[in-house]
Amino acid sequence: MTDTARPTVLRIAVVGHTNTGKTSLLRTLTRDSHFGEVSARPSTTRHVEGVSLGIGATPVLDLYDTPGMEDSIALLETLHAQASGSGQRLDGPARIQQFLHSGAAAGRFEQEAKVLRQLLQSDAGLYVIDARDPVLAKYRDELEILASCAVPLLPLLNFVRDARASEAAWREALARLGLHVVVSFDTVAPARGGERALYERLATLLDTRGLALLRLAEHHEQEALNRRGAATQALADLLIDVAACRVKVAHGDDAAVRERALADLNAAVRGREQACVDALLALYRFDRADLDAAHLPLSDGRWQEDLFDPATLTALGITLGSGAAAGAAAGFGIDLMLGGTTLGSGAAIGALLGGGLPTLQRFGRRLLRGVGQTLNSAVTGSRYLRVDESILRVLLTRQVQLVLALEARGHAAVERIVLPQSLQTDLWQGALPAALQRCREYPAWSSLRGEGHWSPARQLMQERIAEATLRAIARSTGASPS
């Protein structure tokens, strides 16, 4: 079916010994954590399953997951016996064909026969090796059998970063078998640029047809950039929602009422953070269900700690803002300055001298709002609670940690994401980005307590905050996402 219907699509069979991570490799390359079934048990995959990678809806590459080779020593013996029994001089593929038509291919070696049949129909094979294993005779026999299919083979060393991995021994053994192009690729935590290296090596085996693979690699890198851009947009959205939020507390309210208002705001911010986590998981194609099963991330450990606990802030290396230092409720600035507009004369002069027209305009608005709120507050005697700057820093740091973890995570990973206990990086050294400061003046922009107001001005601020965050991430990690 595939041969006739998709003639231009490259077909790559992923082969190897049982339990070396073939299905894991496919999950990571397809960014689909639901592909096939992965377990620590050997022989988990026993069928052949194809999955397409493409640019848009146009397939470029079909990858085929195959069962593991399990009994290669006996199979090679059988192949030799069949070859000498036939009395003809047969080449590799002919011998494999002879085997595939024999009874053994439907009996004892049915699983291996599926692998060989698929490899014969493919343009190339990826031979997945668990580099932690010693170079045993059975693996060499496996390679001998696969090589006789006369299909280009690219050995792929998995788990090379493990302490037990014997990469040099494997490379030497592979070279002795005539396999000189080898690629290292960790399926669970692929190195940055690892995917490109894999496709490039594969392309060298495929001559001109390999160009499609290079295009695919480029496409995936562009997608990684786009994903990071979208992640910072989601982050900026979260930050605006939290920064702009403002809760009114009447002057006459007693401590219990204020406590309740604090608790409500606390819950709203945490709910919003979880929503951002969910959005990021969806963006990077990981499952909340998986994360929940692994106690991730908000329901466990540090993440569950009260966002407004000073310990959380110090763990993240964020110094407490003035509001928090003042004390009553860590993390909240109870804004005594009537609605958060602090109009010192210094600020006014600074705005006049420094900023030119946009600042003046903003300043004018600020003045108007300040006056309005002063009147309002003077009449009703109310104050406003809003989320302190240091909380914004915590939110940003945690979400950036998550983004970086998701970027580095292969879709084969089953273990939970472990974020660094203390990332001693305050991404915004010094002041908050100006755009975020500005959002604090627009309570209507927050969707934390209500619908939220989606205006072009909010959108503009979101873009600016996202850009600032993107630059901050690049500065602190020195890394592009792919």
Added chain:
Amino acid sequence: MTTPDTDTLSPFDACWLAEAMRLHALDTADPAWPASPGAAPDAAAILALTRTLAQQHGYAERVQRWHRHAGWLLSGLGLLAVLAGFAAGMTLVGGASRSVNVLWALLGLIGVHSVALLFWLLLGQAGGGAAGRLWLALLQRWGLGASPLPGTPDPLGRALPALLARDGLGRWWFGMITHTLWLLALTAALLALLAVLSLRSVSFTLETTILPPTVFASLVAGLGAAPAWLGFAVPTPEMIETALSSAAAQDVAAGRIWASWLCGCVLVYALLPRVFAFLVCQTLLRRRRARCQPALHLPGFALLPGLQPASPGIIDPAPAPQASGRVAPLHHVHSRGSLLAGLELGADMSWPPRGMELQGMVAVEDLVDTREQRRALLARLKSAPPTRLLLCVDGRLSPDRGSLRVLVDCSFFAGELRVLLLPANCPPERRAAWQQGLADIGLGNERVFTDAALAGGWLNPHD
């Protein structure tokens, strides 16, 4: 109302729906939608697909609804502007007093407008077009109807500002709305002015407390210069003097000239600039809206069903479970002694295993790895079957049918076969896999050692 006719969707609406569906896809991340890394097919495919999906989810109908509401809202605001403009015109020239301060009236008619226009010109993207922004804000609040995703911000509502910001449409759109309303207000004011001047006798005056008369002469002449090109009259210096002296009565001809000057100023300094600004905004908006393209690089489109290549799926189903056979039951063998052999052990492990005390009656076979070594082991077992055979395997590797079959084959040439998993600290999931595999061939846990000393004790003859 009716089913939206999506064939006639404007490029802007199509992009709006595409953006909304993208946000919708990111918000729902519906697991039923197949995940695949494909993305960014051509724009036409995305637009066609999002169009269909938007219809299914009711977004297309909501966009139609938005347009209806936008029209109504604009009509309502326009009516208000007409009323306000007419009222302003009537108040400024048609008040109870028959004498009108002509510069004061002009300031009232075009002063606010000029400041607003100046702001629009200077502020641009950042804050101009306040009336347009109000119009959009009201529509965002009431024009969209219920979202199909309650609990999350409406994708349609979020998509619009995103689109306006991304393509720079906002400035021109808001500008057009604002200019439309100002045009209506100014036209109404001008009509009110004409109505009053047609039907009432008005005497125009100029008043001042501190300014010298020469200022008025140059001001009136200066303001009248541009309207004069269009044929409007300019009052003579004598008329200005007459208007300044409240005592003198104004003749009818002078009144006409003042009326012509006033109308000319409103037309040239208020209406025409607005008409021009309106036309610029309209042209740019129309052009940009027609050029609108979905931002294909944004993620989320890839999550839409139908935008990934179809995968071949399972093309060769799993075979029936394949057994490696079962080990021979315990049986009596003629020869005596015990044999220790290692199967596919890593080179990093000491041989014989550390911690194993062996007595003289225990023979130690070399490590078995290759086909030849396997044959040699079987040949040795056949020629002299031991009472007890202990095979050591590497517990860090995965058990496979081949290794298990070697164990089964060997069991037929020994009184009892037991297995030792090495090293002691092998990963628990691999050890469990071995124990399962060994149990499957009939070697229960009682015949599998994980401790070298215990295994050595069993191997040493003790009768």
